Amino acid sequence: MTVTAATTPAATAPTAPTSTTLRPRYEGSNICTWIGFKHVNYLVEEAVLDWFRQRGTPARELFEVHGVGVDLVDVDTRILHALHMDDEVTATVTPKPATDGLLRFAVVVEVDRPEGRLKAVTSKVAVALRTDTWHTGAPADPVPDHLAHAVAGAPAAGERVELDAAATQALAQARPGGRGTVTADVPAALRTGTGPAVAWTWRIPYPYCHFTTRAQASGLLRNMEEVVDLFLDAHGVSIRTLLDEQAWIPVVPHSRVTWRGELLLEEVAVTVLEVVHVFKDLTYTARVDTYVHRDGGLEKVATGEITHGYALIDGRTSWSLVPFDERLLTAVRGA
Structure with missing residues (x-):
């Protein structure tokens, strides 16, 4: 840049x-x-x-x-x-x-x-x-x-979320090396509705941080982009699948990330993406909440929102927006 x-x-x-x-x-x-x-x-x-x-x-x-x-x-x-x-x-x-x-x-x-x-x-x-x-x-x-x-x-401590011991332990044990672990079995306390969702447990990496130990806004944006990728893959409509089979790509007209607390280097976080709205067959909007494991529970430290449509690649220089097909609608609306 x-x-x-x-x-x-x-x-x-x-x-x-x-x-x-x-x-x-x-x-x-x-x-x-x-x-x-x-x-x-x-x-x-x-x-x-x-x-x-x-x-x-x-x-x-x-x-x-x-x-x-x-x-x-x-x-x-x-x-x-x-x-x-x-x-x-x-x-x-x-x-x-x-x-x-x-x-x-x-x-x-x-x-x-x-x-x-x-x-x-x-x-x-x-x-x-x-x-x-x-x-x-x-x-x-x-x-x-x-x-x-x-x-x-x-910042003050974020919103505390109390989960039963089994759910807390399951998320804590998902602590990964590398990219992390993803589950579609998202505890109700981490959801805002009933839309399709994933929970991604991951470790805060050094490249996401600034001023020595604190995750920064660009880290949240990278996290949001990646959890969308993981969500689509978990629901059978991965980006590569739709590229290869239909020449479709996701496009984003709106995004927002907001800090509610802070994430620190090498802490273990849980990011939950949940689809909250599907507009006709043209766009879907997902909520993205990020929690951190602290003191035996989860603390919400960030929230966000992202809206996607889909475009057909017409060539190397042009694309055109397309309505969702049944496969994509099923993925973002749920069964």
């Missing part, structure tokens, strides 16, 4: 929008040259980080000098037009009023097409400045006044 933006040498109050020129990472082109939702969100994240740079308070300085980490704690993104490999986009970040101890932003990503400039992505982002609790002996300067309200310590 490349960034082109002017930097401001001294901290300034967060009033005016900032504009940043970006390109999506090559890694994000999983199918043909279209950019997946995770890497679209990475563009949003980079634009917000550049807002801090242009205000004279880059994330590195905030951590090294002021002892706070820039944490995206809520990212709610809608994709209006597909982005492609090698696209150059313009991301505008506008601060929004907030009274909840967070910094809030509206992000708009635009791309030029033959028919003109299009609004490709819109996102609402909330940021907390988390006090460093690892390097407790290192001195830290106060943050600039205009950011002071967003400084926060460790």
Whole structure:
């Protein structure tokens, strides 16, 4: 991902929008040259980080000098037009009023097409400045006044979920090496309805973390993308199956991830994906909740939502949306 933006040498109050020129990472082109939702969100994240740079308070300085980490704690993104490999986009970040101890932003990503400039992505982002609790002996300067309200310590414990001993033990024993273990036998206490679901038990890996031990927003996005992959495979409609048999791919118009607590390096988490709504035969929306094993029980630390449709690949440069067939409807509605 490349960034082109002017930097401001001294901290300034967060009033005016900032504009940043970006390109999506090559890694994000999983199918043909279209950019997946995770890497679209990475563009949003980079634009917000550049807002801090242009205000004279880059994330590195905030951590090294002021002892706070820039944490995206809520990212709610809608994709209006597909982005492609090698696209150059313009991301505008506008601060929004907030009274909840967070910094809030509206992000708009635009791309030029033959028919003109299009609004490709819109996102609402909330940021907390988390006090460093690892390097407790290192001195830290106060943050600039205009950011002071967003400084926060460790979040309060998340919602506790009480399971019977057998269910708790079954999930705990599913602790894996590698990718983890998946079950469609999801305890009722971890569900919000009766839709098809999976529970994935996994270990928080080092690449998902930042500021030494804390999982970050991009880790949640990677987790969401992977649990969707595991859900589809568990219900007989894996991505490769539909690619090979029908040239269909999932497409994402909307995603959201929200922190309720925190995940720490090498903790054991349980992520539950459950389909909560199917709109006609065009899209399905799934809820994604993440829990962590602590003190003999589970604590909810994050929640999210993702909506999928399906597209037929017409060639290397084009695709078209298609209605779900009976096999896919059965998978997302349940028997």
